[in-house]
Amino acid sequence: MAKTRVAVIGAGLGGLSAAISLAAKGFQVEIFEKNDRIGGKLNLLEKDGFRFDLGPSIFTLPQYFESLFARAGKRLGDYVPLVAVRPHWRNFFEDGTRFDLDPDDAVQAREFSKLAPGTWDDFRRFRAYSKAQYDLVAEGYFDRGIDGLRGLLSHYGPRRLFLGMDSLRSMDRSVRRFFRDPKAVDAFNYFIKYIGSSANQAPGFMNLMPWIQYGYDLWYIPGGLYGLARGLGKLAGELGIPLHLNAPVKRLDREGRRISGLVLEDGREIKADLFVSNMEILPARRDLLGEDGAKLGKVGWMKPACSGLVIHLGTDRIYPQLAHHNFFYSKDQKKHFDRVFRRGLLPDDPTLYVVAPTRTDPGQAPAGCDNLKILPHIPPIDPKNPLMHADYAALKDRVIDKLERMGLPDLRRHIILEDFWTPLDIEARYRSNRGSIYGVVSELGSNWGFKGSKRSGDLANLYFTGGSVNPGAGMPMVVLCGQKVADAITEDGFRAGA
């Protein structure tokens, strides 16, 4: 019996996960990737003895990676080693206050004693609420792969959906219901970084994110996070999935309500029975299907999540005051969120995420050196108001000034290697919508945190996977998405043998 052929466009984590899940079900899968390596935004830079994870650096929710390997009868641990990171985060404030987030109760209580009296009690109540939000969202929206409002309503019922899930308040308003200390508010609001949105505008149930760390821990892959791409590539190879690198897809050809084939930039035509796009929904519809005007307007609600200025610094000294993961807060984070997410302006005083992986893995930099990744969230590209490289370079200077002021003295003088990516680089490399790094932004009153559907709707054999698709961005969510796409395909009646 001939096998059903599936062409996957893109070898990001969402595409790899869909490809592996479909191959494990017996489909004949082939992947076409624009770039010269797999992993998409999970990318790396190796130079002069320094190693940088260019994209993700925080690994959470290992269960959604384990379930992918289990589909192929394998164990995650045999392909991707994981070690727990301690502390989870270190938080730095302009007035010199520093405190850590740590899953150990005794350590966490001691750390919160640096803040207002009662913060530990505030946190315990908040953590219980965060767990309840996580459990509710995970048992339906995540684990059942629910895509639309109808599915959500039928699974949860209106009461659990609108009242059980914290759907009507903003994340920030809910954090403030629990914490009296403004620094604790800043730290827990900044969990929104995982999906590149604003705590002022994201729905309250996004407060499920702290439980992701406190309940399931925060992990690192020795050798660097690119080890996950290598592990998935190995598994895909064992499943016999052909992988075409440097193979950008230029066009999808329609025949009625179906896609009949894809055309590569080099002119080759590929036929398949099913197509899975790991290219985000909006760019795929615009660039591969040639949709514009009113037709594209249907996906116009998919506003991109933030982009980032991603700065990689090799320094000729170690900054021992840094933990593996660090946050340097804006003096006024509410204003910072507003400036970036509502007004679309480059931040004057951003909250900074700083990663120093040699704390867990000394081999990531030459002896006596640090490799620092610094990430302020910034607006995606605005075609009506394009910024120049010089605008981004000026922000980079403000970022380094801020770090020198807040605890990394003479940073500029100790830089021996520098690399930085602007939204223009991110868009060009991964073809994400306007250089977004986390797919679609989550906003109350707009999409309420939900993303696009796995099924294309109008085209019976086209599916989408990855950060612009439910359940959304971040490594665990896109890896879960790929698995749910494979399930949607078989639920729709497609069989591995044609």
Ligand SMILES: Cc1cc2nc3c(=O)[nH]c(=O)nc-3n(C[C@H](O)[C@H](O)[C@H](O)COP(=O)(O)OP(=O)(O)OC[C@H]3O[C@@H](n4cnc5c(N)ncnc54)[C@H](O)[C@@H]3O)c2cc1C
């Ligand atoms: C700087 C940064 C920091 C991050 N930090 C974290 C973190 O700490 N933890 C976390 O969990 N997540 C983090 N993320 C988010 C995470 O990286 C993404 O959510 C996830 O990797 C997206 O996977 P994806 O499969 O949706 O898309 P992508 O990784 O963008 O993959 C899409 C793939 O499709 C390819 N492609 C696109 N168009 C075509 C075409 N026409 N033809 C062929 N191929 C095509 C692209 O080249 C790419 O390889 C971060 C992202 C960035 C950029």
